[in-house]
Amino acid sequence: MEVNTGIEYFNEPLYLESGRILPNFKLAYETYGRLNNDKSNAVVVCHALTGSHHAASRYKNDTKFGWWDAMIGDGKAIDTTKFFVICINILSSPFGSTSPLDIDESTGLEYRMNFPVIVISDVVNAQMRLFKKFGIEKAYAVIGGSLGGMQSLCFAIEHNKFTDRIIMLASTYATSAWAIAFNKIAIHGILNDIMFDDGNYDVNLVKKHGLVGMEVGRMAGHISFLSPDSTSLKFGRKYVNTDGLYELKGRFEVDRYMEYNASNFAKRFDPLCYLYIVKMMNNFDCTRHFDNLKDALSNILARLTLISFKGDMLFRWQEMREIFDVMVELGKGDMVEFYNINSNYGHDAFLVEYDKFDFYVKKALEWKI
Amino acid sequence: MEVNTGIEYFNEPLYLESGRILPNFKLAYETYGRLNNDKSNAVVVCHALTGSHHAASRYKNDTKFGWWDAMIGDGKAIDTTKFFVICINILSSPFGSTSPLDIDESTGLEYRMNFPVIVISDVVNAQMRLFKKFGIEKAYAVIGGSLGGMQSLCFAIEHNKFTDRIIMLASTYATSAWAIAFNKIAIHGILNDIMFDDGNYDVNLVKKHGLVGMEVGRMAGHISFLSPDSTSLKFGRKYVNTDGLYELKGRFEVDRYMEYNASNFAKRFDPLCYLYIVKMMNNFDCTRHFDNLKDALSNILARLTLISFKGDMLFRWQEMREIFDVMVELGKGDMVEFYNINSNYGHDAFLVEYDKFDFYVKKALEWKI
Known part of the structure; x- marks a missing residue:
């Protein structure tokens, strides 16, 4: 080809x-x-x-x-x-x-x-x-x-x-309105992220660390892309081996999956571009x-x-x-x-x-x- | 009574x-x-x-x-x-x-x-x-x-x-796992909010301003409490009167509703307590x-x-x-x-x-x- x-x-x-x-x-x-x-x-x-x-x-x-x-x-x-x-x-x-x-x-x-x-x-x-x-x-x-x-x-x-x-x-x-509600998490998270600085953020810094606002937005996106059945089938209630059930920061496997994906995505996808494309979808x-x-x-x-x-x-x-x-x-x-x-x-x-x-x-x- | x-x-x-x-x-x-x-x-x-x-x-x-x-x-x-x-x-x-x-x-x-x-x-x-x-x-x-x-x-x-x-x-x-995924947005948002300061935040400051991490977490909660039908029935695609369709920050009515509720909630509900109760639910x-x-x-x-x-x-x-x-x-x-x-x-x-x-x-x- x-x-x-x-x-x-x-x-x-x-x-x-x-x-x-x-x-x-x-x-x-x-x-x-x-x-x-x-x-x-x-x-x-x-x-x-x-x-x-x-x-x-x-x-x-x-x-x-x-x-x-x-x-x-x-x-x-x-x-x-x-x-x-x-x-x-x-x-x-x-x-x-x-x-x-x-x-x-x-x-x-x-x-x-x-x-x-x-x-x-x-x-x-x-x-x-x-x-x-x-x-x-x-x-x-x-x-x-x-x-x-x-x-x-x-x-x-x-x-x-x-x-x-x-x-x-x-x-x-x-x-x-339902889809717009899901997108709102990203919009709110990004616009109110201190690092975003009303769009004047340092692109290289964001590429290195990723915005937390983008991460939570991506998590919301992930949820909307999945289904209750697929999520439960894939992860069940499995706990991360190294984490404790009674530790406040202890994570389930589904938590780790979301963290991993959100963190990668926030480094890979520019937050301002994301705002514009989400707006495009909402509109x-x-x-x-x-x-x-x-x-x-x-x-x-x-x-x-x-x-x-x-x-x-x-x-x-x-x-x-x-x-x-x-x-x-x-x-x-x-x-x-x-x-x-x-x-x-x-x-x-x-x-x-x-x-x-x-x-x-x-x-x-x-x-x- | x-x-x-x-x-x-x-x-x-x-x-x-x-x-x-x-x-x-x-x-x-x-x-x-x-x-x-x-x-x-x-x-x-x-x-x-x-x-x-x-x-x-x-x-x-x-x-x-x-x-x-x-x-x-x-x-x-x-x-x-x-x-x-x-x-x-x-x-x-x-x-x-x-x-x-x-x-x-x-x-x-x-x-x-x-x-x-x-x-x-x-x-x-x-x-x-x-x-x-x-x-x-x-x-x-x-x-x-x-x-x-x-x-x-x-x-x-x-x-x-x-x-x-x-x-x-x-x-x-x-x-x-599906419910845990929804809760993850609050957990991630709060723990990574600069103002949260690993739990050492100023309670009065949080009561006054609310954490953004708590706000996005509450938005995710709201979505999980609603349904596609009720959301569409309630808000449709109605746009906020004062906002422009072609303004990046322009909002739909459903956006405004979520903002309003999340902002109030973040001032009313302590973020650390929320983390502990969400953990209780997940567990x-x-x-x-x-x-x-x-x-x-x-x-x-x-x-x-x-x-x-x-x-x-x-x-x-x-x-x-x-x-x-x-x-x-x-x-x-x-x-x-x-x-x-x-x-x-x-x-x-x-x-x-x-x-x-x-x-x-x-x-x-x-x-x-």
């Missing part, structure tokens, strides 16, 4: 939904496979909250594969012998695309807290510019899970001639510029495949089902498929239990117009 | 499960109604994590009633014209009973982080001492929700001749000194009424159902009742939707031997 990683610089303004303007911007991306001659085999894969454009393969000397390596590759569900797969790092993310840590030309300083709030529609608009540079006028399919699913739905509604196939996993049409509501969900979905021309997971605590399957029901109500029943997968993994299932849904992704990609 | 509030001082040691000893201790309590002549009408009500002995009635100049006022009173489900209701503040709690903020006689200083870890069995043992002082050898009933339900179950197993009626709501037989496992759940429950002589709530995310109804099933397995099917209440309120339902379960409490209290 051919893999290419790059950064594309756009020396042109991006007009944002907020009314603000990015005078120029850059997008980091990765591609897998080869674009065919008529540029008709591009499959756009949209990443989630903390993901990146590194969706598949493994970098030299790296132990970890891209976040959807099990799905993308030669002979896999998203078959790179057929498709040219492209994954683009979202704006605001710390992995290469324009983010709050970049230089604001108007001041010559880093944006930091002056970075504009970016919404899903902006992310998608920016991506459209990159496809244009590639000469891709129409994608074969767009696919994404979680925050990536929001991007997919946005493509379907706001760029409805861009593709004939949309696949959306573990996502929603509008972030619920997502595909009906904002429409009368209601029906009105919004009436714009969809592509065939929509919805894959939800029964144990998903963050974006519940009922929310995906609502999209399906409205599509049917709109007389588009033959253009929508809904699969509700049994899984103990909660929201994380779309990153873990491939064998339960890769067949449906493959099937959706095989659909002929 | 006669209401009496008091603190009882015990100038005698309390031997703890940890092996540590409290050389003396005190218990704050409140009673409602009158103890009858043969002292046979006492109903023990056990409070939850952040509750206190102030379960019913309203103090002079206070706007708020006790936490279960809807349940306790003349003619109410726990009828104080018949019963003498007693609620005792648990050890480790900041509302009057011995806590980490009390003086350690061996040093003349406050215990702080040297306070022993208290478990549910210790809490119940201490309460037994108070009943003895009241001359109550046998209670008419013991009832509690959440952490109070754990106390009820502990009475049933470890003091199995103390009462013939146990009522347990929204609780479990052993705290799950709870009624099977610890037994081979398994069946072995533990085989000790129960009282009639057990279990009331769970379908939307409870913290202690799921399945956990209560397990207690029921094992009781039936033990041939005690005629001594156990299980009610699974439909509610959108999640764990909080036992503090909110009285009309959905007060009938079952009343019925359990009316049961004749």
